[in-house]
Amino acid sequence: MKKILLLSDINSAHSKKWFKLLSQYGFSLAVYSLSLPEDGWYKKENIKLLSDGGFSNAKFHAKQSSKIAYLKRRKEVKKAIADYKPDIVHAHYASSYGLLGALSGFHPFYLSVWGSDVLLFPSNPINKSIIKFNFKKADKIIVSSKILKEESQRYTKKEISIIPFGVDTSIFKPSYKEKSDIIIIGTVKSLEKVYGIDLLIKAFSILVKKMPQTKIEMHIIGEGSEKASLEKMTKELGVDKQTRFLGTFSQQDLVKKMHDFDIGVFLSRSESFGVAILEVSACGIPVVVSAVGGLKEVVEDDKTGFWVETENPEAAAEKMKLLMKDKKLREQMGKKAREKVIKEYNLKDTEKEIVNLYESMEKKTCE
Missing domain, CATH: 3.40.50.2000 (Glycogen Phosphorylase B;)
Structure with missing residues (x-):
């Protein structure tokens, strides 16, 4: 059973979907989050929380001043890696969590791009350098759309995988109930x-x-x-x-x-x-x-x-x-x-791509 350490906001709806999917497929999971959990959903999925503190209501598009606070957590991340001994470290979000993963020096290191991290964050030379550094350290880079792939390619020449969000069409389906006249x-x-x-x-x-x-x-x-x-x-x-x-x-x-x-x-x-x-x-x-x-x-x-x-x-x-x-x-x-x-965008197809992402892990590092 592969052990995966996820560096991600534990309260993010997108992250929750990703975590729950991996849990269903039998991966052993732990998460390091910079924000405090709003509830105990992760316990039901047998996911270990390796961070015991965080920012209240932290958001991915945090101001630049908060990036300094992120950097102060890099020692905690290294300790979490040493204690958990994962097979893969996967950072969700290319700026903040991506930087923590890149600085950890661990490999294989996966990096998921979610949106504002490449669309809005690289607004100045320093931020652009951070994204380039994080991509340089990543063994795999994953995006959810073509536009994100195009934006990410501005900062790296590496191969980028597109895995779109899937939708469970057995849940999200038409209703044939009579609608009102409004x-x-x-x-x-x-x-x-x-x-x-x-x-x-x-x-x-x-x-x-x-x-x-x-x-x-x-x-x-x-x-x-x-x-x-x-x-x-x-x-x-x-x-x-x-x-x-x-x-x-x-x-x-x-x-x-x-x-x-x-x-x-x-x-x-x-x-x-x-x-x-x-x-x-x-x-x-x-x-x-x-x-x-x-x-x-x-x-x-x-x-x-x-x-x-x-x-x-x-x-x-x-x-x-x-x-x-x-x-x-x-x-x-x-x-x-x-x-x-x-x-x-069928969820079943997405599930196969996500599981294969980890099953096809290559024993190599990226420098």
Whole structure:
């Protein structure tokens, strides 16, 4: 049984999915996290937590000052490696956790790129040097999308593997329950500026004005630091009575909430992939997305949904209006969207790629 030490945020939804998958396939797992666990989910998966402290509510896009705090943890990481004696060390996130893994000197060292670590972090020469250093030390580099591969290739000439997020289409599937006469515009995103929830609210207010006689609601699933200002915006634009901030849900309840959607809208300013979009698509729901990053990979324009220019709520409102007025179009796009997910992002295919990633471990180091 291979022993894998994961350097990652223990509270990250993406990391949890990765960890749980490896646990199901019989790998022995331990995690070193810079943030404190919010609950004991890892204990149920028999995952050892090798860090006994951390930052409360730490986030991957931490400010540069926090990177110094990360560096102070490198001795702890080396001790965790010495105590656990892993076969592989795998850092999830190319900047902070990637730097800790690179500085540990352990091999084989795997490095997963998740998004802002290569899209936003390398904003100055020092940060670029950090990413290049981490890639130099990595034996394998993994990304989830083509856009991330392209960005990562700016800092390394090494081979980069693409393993996209998979969706369990037996869970995320269409509901054939009778829907109400209210058209529901929905989104599932953290309430942070980068994800453009403010743009969605503006687009929704434009839509309401264009279709005053139509019953419309907007359901926003997620939490984040922008919540108060976003709630204030809905009041200022006069759509607070038609907007529901629903918070977060377990996977089972999330699917039920997605089934209420008639149209999914995701107007991110930057996005590396778009898991929530695939989950909505798997439920047979058409989407409107900003034409940025990985969103153009997971959505086919005019086929499974619509692309719109980012920072353009008027354009988003027009596409939402088009879908609202044409139920047949919504059904056609929703059907094609699910077919795309099944063909290109099926969880079973992803599982095979992830397991093979570790089973095919090569006994070599990278300098």
